Amino acid sequence: DAGVTQSPTHLIKTRGQQVTLRCSPKSGHDTVSWYQQALGQGPQFIFQYYEEEERQRGNFPDRFSGHQFPNYSSELHVNALLLGDSALYLCASSPGTSGGGTDTQYFGPGTRLTVL
Amino acid sequence: GQQVMQIPQYQHVQEGEDFTTYCNSSTTLSNIQWYKQRPGGHPVFLIQLVKSGEVKKQKRLTFQFGEAKKNSSLHITATQTTDVGTYFCAGPRDAGNMLTFGGGTRLMVKP
Numbered sequence: 259d260a261g262v263t264q265s266p267t268h269l270i271k272t273r274g275q276q277v278t279l280r281c282s283p284k285s286g287h288d289t290v291s292w293y294q295q296a297l298g299q300g301p302q303f304i305f306q307y308y309e310e311e312e313r314q315r316g317n318f319p320d321r322f323s324g325h326q327f328p329n330y331s332s333e334l335h336v337n338a339l340l341l342g343d344s345a346l347y348l349c350a351s352s353p354g355t356s357g358g359g360t361d362t363q364y365f366g367p368g369t370r371l372t373v374l
Numbered sequence: 375g376q377q378v379m380q381i382p383q384y385q386h387v388q389e390g391e392d393f394t395t396y397c398n399s400s401t402t403l404s405n406i407q408w409y410k411q412r413p414g415g416h417p418v419f420l421i422q423l424v425k426s427g428e429v430k431k432q433k434r435l436t437f438q439f440g441e442a443k444k445n446s447s448l449h450i451t452a453t454q455t456t457d458v459g460t461y462f463c464a465g466p467r468d469a470g471n472m473l474t475f476g477g478g479t480r481l482m483v484k485p
Contacts, residue, residue, distance in 0.1 A: 351406045
């Protein structure tokens with residue numbers, strides 16, 4: 259039973275570029291959440307996808323967008339990259355049985371994004 | 375907005391000593407979850423507490439949820455080098471269905 263997978267593992271971009279990160283949820287999970295974790299800080303919620311719709315969104319600008327596919331996999335897109343976007347981007351899946359608030363989050367290994 | 379704070383930010387202990395991290399929320403939580411992140415790794419779920427005053431144990435780890443459901447603690451008895459990592463608490467944000475994480479407590483254990 260595969261857990262949450264993410265690609266790529268590492269990514270280096272320059273300011274102004276755009277990036278797409280990918281996530282496949284744990285088998286049997288239909289809800290995907292994305293988090294940004296800056297060095298030395300806790301994960302910050304970006305948004306959550308369920309049934310191919312953005313269900314909830316954290317305090318992130320419109321430069322951050324996402325998508326969920328019929329197979330429940332998801333992508334995170336970031337446009338016009340800033341230096342401050344450098345972070346570990348974590349994808350987490352959950353079974354979505356209770357609407358997410360009490361669901362355990364199963365995290366993937368993350369994508370380390372460096373913006374130069 | 376809701377804030378979740380953890381203290382201490384860092385803790386160095388000698389192997390065998392006990393360790394406690396505290397989590398405080400600015401609002402009442404319906405539940406609280408604890409995660410552990412090893413250096414270079416990703417957060418891994420440890421436990422969820424739901425009831426006021428609830429206490430749960432996992433081997434040397436004891437988790438408590440406050441009576442007012444606004445605070446929680448994690449206590450590790452007789453730390454081992456395998457306990458090294460950052461421990462995060464997280465609670466549902468407002469009435470929504472996503473988690474707000476605390477800043478974490480980084481535990482370092484000297485052998």
